[in-house]
Amino acid sequence: MRATTFEDGKSVPGDGGSPMYGLKLPRDLNLSNEDNIKVAIDKLTMAMSILRTAYRDLESGMRPASEQKKADGPVPAYLKNQLANYQAGLSRLTGG
Numbered sequence: 001m002r003a004t005t006f007e008d009g010k011s012v013p014g015d016g017g018s019p020m021y022g023l024k025l026p027r028d029l030n031l032s033n034e035d036n037i038k039v040a041i042d043k044l045t046m047a048m049s050i051l052r053t054a055y056r057d058l059e060s061g062m063r064p065a066s067e068q069k070k071a072d073g074p075v076p077a078y079l080k081n082q083l084a085n086y087q088a089g090l091s092r093l094t095g096g
Helices: 034-062 077-094
Strands: 005-007 010-012
Antiparallel strands (some): 005 010
16 A cells, blocks of 8 residues: 555556555535535545546456557548647637
8 A cells, every 4th residue: 555656647556456446535424514515515526536537447448459449540521620720729829
């Protein structure tokens, strides 16, 4: 646990094992008043975000590399047009 490091925003165990995900939920969530409810909602929202990240990491790790999406082939026309629009806007903003 002490050798755990963080790379790209994820915990990486020092022994090279699987990443660990902590939900960071306090044991004393209290719903007795409006302020405590807001705090509890914030904590639960954060925990749900961590669960989604863990699911995405697990799901993408289960697919063989051959099945994962590859960026190859021609660029679609709509994407070329969108890039041209962004470049034109950037040029206008920078005075170029």
